[in-house]
Amino acid sequence: MKALILQAPKEAISCQETPQPIPTQGQVLVKIKAAAINHRDVYITQGLYPGVVTPIILGSDGTGEIVGLGEGVDSSWLKESVVLNPSIGWETATNVQPKTYEILGMPKNGCFAEYIAVDLKQVHKTPKHLSSEQAAALPLAGLTAYRALFSRAQLQKNERVLISGVGGGVALLACQLAIAAGADVYVTSGSEEKINQAIALGAKGGVNYKEENWHKALLKKANGGFDVIVDSAGGDGFKYFLDLANMGGRIVFYGGTRGSFKVNPQKVFWKQLSLLGSTMGNTKEFGQMLDFVDETQLIPVVDSTWTLEEGAAAFDHMDQGKQFGKIVFKIN
Amino acid sequence: MKALILQAPKEAISCQETPQPIPTQGQVLVKIKAAAINHRDVYITQGLYPGVVTPIILGSDGTGEIVGLGEGVDSSWLKESVVLNPSIGWETATNVQPKTYEILGMPKNGCFAEYIAVDLKQVHKTPKHLSSEQAAALPLAGLTAYRALFSRAQLQKNERVLISGVGGGVALLACQLAIAAGADVYVTSGSEEKINQAIALGAKGGVNYKEENWHKALLKKANGGFDVIVDSAGGDGFKYFLDLANMGGRIVFYGGTRGSFKVNPQKVFWKQLSLLGSTMGNTKEFGQMLDFVDETQLIPVVDSTWTLEEGAAAFDHMDQGKQFGKIVFKIN
Numbered sequence: 001m002k003a004l005i006l007q008a009p010k011e012a013i014s015c016q017e018t019p020q021p022i023p024t025q026g027q028v029l030v031k032i033k034a035a036a037i038n039h040r041d042v043y044i045t046q047g048l049y050p051g052v053v054t055p056i057i058l059g060s061d062g063t064g065e066i067v068g069l070g071e072g073v074d075s076s077w078l079k080e081s082v083v084l085n086p087s088i089g090w091e092t093a094t095n096v097q098p099k100t101y102e103i104l105g106m107p108k109n110g111c112f113a114e115y116i117a118v119d120l121k122q123v124h125k126t127p128k129h130l131s132s133e134q135a136a137a138l139p140l141a142g143l144t145a146y147r148a149l150f151s152r153a154q155l156q157k158n159e160r161v162l163i164s165g166v167g168g169g170v171a172l173l174a175c176q177l178a179i180a181a182g183a184d185v186y187v188t189s190g191s192e193e194k195i196n197q198a199i200a201l202g203a204k205g206g207v208n209y210k211e212e213n214w215h216k217a218l219l220k221k222a223n224g225g226f227d228v229i230v231d232s233a234g235g236d237g238f239k240y241f242l243d244l245a246n247m248g249g250r251i252v253f254y255g256g257t258r259g260s261f262k263v264n265p266q267k268v269f270w271k272q273l274s275l276l277g278s279t280m281g282n283t284k285e286f287g288q289m290l291d292f293v294d295e296t297q298l299i300p301v302v303d304s305t306w307t308l309e310e311g312a313a314a315f316d317h318m319d320q321g322k323q324f325g326k327i328v329f330k331i332n
Numbered sequence: 333m334k335a336l337i338l339q340a341p342k343e344a345i346s347c348q349e350t351p352q353p354i355p356t357q358g359q360v361l362v363k364i365k366a367a368a369i370n371h372r373d374v375y376i377t378q379g380l381y382p383g384v385v386t387p388i389i390l391g392s393d394g395t396g397e398i399v400g401l402g403e404g405v406d407s408s409w410l411k412e413s414v415v416l417n418p419s420i421g422w423e424t425a426t427n428v429q430p431k432t433y434e435i436l437g438m439p440k441n442g443c444f445a446e447y448i449a450v451d452l453k454q455v456h457k458t459p460k461h462l463s464s465e466q467a468a469a470l471p472l473a474g475l476t477a478y479r480a481l482f483s484r485a486q487l488q489k490n491e492r493v494l495i496s497g498v499g500g501g502v503a504l505l506a507c508q509l510a511i512a513a514g515a516d517v518y519v520t521s522g523s524e525e526k527i528n529q530a531i532a533l534g535a536k537g538g539v540n541y542k543e544e545n546w547h548k549a550l551l552k553k554a555n556g557g558f559d560v561i562v563d564s565a566g567g568d569g570f571k572y573f574l575d576l577a578n579m580g581g582r583i584v585f586y587g588g589t590r591g592s593f594k595v596n597p598q599k600v601f602w603k604q605l606s607l608l609g610s611t612m613g614n615t616k617e618f619g620q621m622l623d624f625v626d627e628t629q630l631i632p633v634v635d636s637t638w639t640l641e642e643g644a645a646a647f648d649h650m651d652q653g654k655q656f657g658k659i660v661f662k663i664n
Contacts, residue, residue: 263593269586277602277604
């Protein structure tokens with residue numbers, strides 16, 4: 001089969017022939033129809049991840065059809081359209097991941113291939129209203145955004161939400177999930193175009209964080225502060241979130257690309273703020289996310305589709321950061 | 333009646349004669365038996381609080397006997413032993429204080445007096461196992477500690493708790509409440525003597541934060557990290573809490589005497605940490621705290637007792653920070 005393979009960190013990935021996997025006991029063989037890139041994949045190729053195992057087929061997000069069954073798997077699963085849960089080993093609904101927790105696509109082979117063999121517990125039925133490309137856009141970003149908004153920040157209907165850097169994969173899905181949940185959503189971005197695209201999806205407004213005093217402009221534009229703020233940057237700009245947060249506000253973050261941030265404790269305790277770290281989620285949260293997408297008929301945004309042969313170019317497109325929505329490989 | 337009165341910020345308080353208050357509709361007249369000092373009182377005299385109204389009778393913590401009733405108050409309250417809830421105007425069990433929220437003892441006259449007239453809704457029956465001095469040690473610190481541990485950090489039985497600066501009034505009550513809740517409690521202090529006093533109360537151990545690498549010594553001594561950390565200092569030392577926290581840990585703070593602190597977001601999100609600001613609590617939490625003290629027969633620590641005439645000296649004793657437990661005026 002064809003697969004995008006990373007031979008060693010800091011090398012470019014390339015589309016190569018590799019043996020098709022064979023499902024073992026309790027596994028299913030999925031013929032991948034579409035798979036999406038995450039920053040994680042790019043960081044791994046750039047050698048920014050510790051403990052990278054190579055050669056490896058990358059890819060945490062995939063969807064496809066079950067075409068083969070390992071021993072012990074009920075035959076009713078054959079031909080089922082499924083989306084893969086990229087969280088491996090966090091099956092019980094605990095609030096923290098176990099030590100054995102892994103993410104699909106390193107160290108285990110991932111979805112940038114024509115086939116993948118995975119444990120049955122990793123597959124969930126694909127929401128019927130989604131194309132393969134749309135479904136592939138969902139898993140990692142949707143799970144991370146769902147846990148941040150609902151499990152961690154306990155978002156309530158009609159609350160006011162701020163999503164920073166809405167061009168990011170998780171940020172955009174957080175924006176869509178929060179809108180679908182009935183929240184009033186505002187965004188920041190370094191690109192006016194992305195702000196307008198978020199508004200077209202239902203956001204109430206946004207500001208460009210490259211502008212001086214963006215936080216003041218936002219407070220004015222939004223006519224008040226925010227109950228939930230979702231961030232993955234940290235850094236110097238984080239301090240403004242303490243001012244932008246309403247009393248009882250929850251600031252949740254699943255990344256920190258701009259590094260450490262400073263906190264004035266007086267601003268936090270008097271306002272009863274909560275600063276909440278979050279990651280991808282457990283199996284229960286993955287199912288809840290899919291159910292929510294199904295109920296609200298949410299459609300994740302696909303930026304562009306590529307073939308596996310265009311792998312290196314697709315990774316470059318991701319690295320340039322001009323996309324709005326997920327970059328998806330159309331495979332079978 | 334006699335009362336400790338602050339004539340203007342940055343002046344010393346002094347014991348003076350002042351008219352006895354008269355309870356208005358819905359109020360009760362309490363003959364104060366004992367009242368405790370909080371850092372808040374000292375900060376107000378030092379001009380460190382914004383918007384101080386003078387002349388003022390300070391004092392947020394008081395207990396006594398109801399000796400007079402305003403119109404509309406049921407006569408069964410007469411002669412009742414009561415403890416005063418220092419939170420004014422936060423009667424509904426919301427997660428944030430309303431804008432009209434006040435603390436007893438400024439701008440409204442407080443407890444360092446022979447009598448006080450307060451709304452009936454501010455008084456709760458005194459736990460029967462406590463002396464007046466012990467009951468006076470409870471309100472502000474007990475309420476703050478209770479909300480931090482239980483409402484905000486959601487402390488569970490058998491969890492591991494770290495209380496920083498256990499010599500503080502709230503910190504010591506947090507230590508006692510957590511021990512009473514069945515937690516394994518460790519403490520820090522700048523004083524070996526206070527660490528030993530906390531151990532005598534049931535803490536498992538502690539370290540002196542003035543020692544270099546105290547956080548490493550603590551991890552070793554405690555044989556692992558902590559699920560809940562309670563702090564009111566912030567500052568440079570806060571960063572160690574991110575290392576000391578267990579997966580899913582909650583770091584709750586109700587003050588920041590050492591100023592801003594820096595947060596490495598990677599340490600927070602991967603460990604699913606929560607950094608939670610907290611203050612005093614609402615009326616429901618005050619009642620829950622008293623019930624908890626009653627059920628567990630907890631006895632707050634009284635450092636020393638003073639007369640109202642010794643007011644300025646008692647304030648100095650507080651400011652020197654050598655006390656362990658509350659500094660209490662014995663009044664009637």
